[in-house]
Amino acid sequence: MIIVPYAPGGSASPSETARACAPFGGAVFVVGTSSPLDERGRAVLEGAGRVVVADDPANVIASLAGTPVDGIVTFADAMLEVAAVLAEALGLPNHSPRTAACLRDKAAQRQRLNEAGVGFVPLVWSGAGTELRPFGPGTYPVVLKPRNGAGSEQCMILDGAAGHRTANARLDPARQYVAEGYIPDGAPPARHLADFLSVESAVRDGTITHLGISGRLPLAPPVREGGTVFPAPLSRATSEQVTALASRAIRALGITLGVVHTEIKLAPGGPQVIEVNGRLGGYLSELMLLVGLADPVSLAVRLAAGAPLPEPWSARGSALVVLRQPPMRARTVLRAPAPRDLVSLPGVVRAKQWARAGSPLDWRVGTAGMVLQVWMRGADWAGLSHDYLELTDFLDRSLSYTYDISEGIRG
Structure with missing residues (x-):
């Protein structure tokens, strides 16, 4: 069996996950007791595999007593730390709890990347939604986002002190936020595309294999995704630059296993890491299949289970x-x-x-x-x-x- 810590909105659907886990006896979806699953969502999960509802790892492990487990994988940012804790308790390979925490915490991740010399993006501020104050001169523009957010929720670009009053009215006082220096805009790789992209990578025992690079359509204001194209139409030189940067970021964060989604901006002074996600990128499961590649959801499951991987591929x-x-x-x-x-x-x-x-x-x-x-x-x-x-x-x-x-x- 494959343990799949699950939260809605991940990069693989329950049906995609179930198909990928079938060769290993199926999926056990682990859901927190406070999960926002509605009745229909719960029924979908139960139709795709076994469901365990528990917050305490010990309770999850107890409920799986006698069940052979081949691996643990998650496709949701919110469950990365749960997956790491369960894997450590069961002696299975996964992100270490320290790496998982860094992948979830945008402030800690940026600090780690800066300290490792993987580019440099100023970490301007981090704190509660009630604490945002104007920054010093020369700081703007900044990108303000939830410290543990995903999918561009509540993300804003602040151009100056005047934007803080509006921003404060929209922030959740119960959440933590981070403000980073805005990475300067660069040249898009092709017409109709944005100046940022993502590298999809597979990591096993510290060996990194880059699966491909996806391009992006321009963002909708303030920073909402407009779409993804795979593969990105890049020159060989640019491809080599961004994959080398992704490798450095993966190593700096201590990632040794799994599928990794590294977002990179083509800044005027050279590529800069936007952020690293320790799971498959959104929409890639279908985009890769549309161009004739192997199923990346199955790839992520096989990595977790220690199974052989498919041969290198090329998109059509x-x-x-x-x-x-x-x-x-x-x-x-x-x-x-x-x-x-x-x-x-x-x-x-x-x-x-x-x-x-x-x-x-x-x-x-x-x-x-x-x-x-x-x-x-x-x-x-x-x-x-x-x-x-x-x-x-x-x-x-x-x-x-x-x-x-x-x-x-x-x-």
């Missing part, structure tokens, strides 16, 4: 997922196209509607607040980008919203 074609974000001032959806209308467009292979007419909207939830998710495939990025522009034009004409003009925010 280009795949893209568009995450259509509403404007920041949008409060409800007035009109949105149905998935059947989208799949008739060139290059579109699948579409999912996340918000229908009348659905409330809130940019603070981050990337998860999207209206539509559209999957596309093409022979290469040059051809796919043409279809992407057609889709963008269609969405611009087909989507409409109600707006709140009282907040005075842009975007």
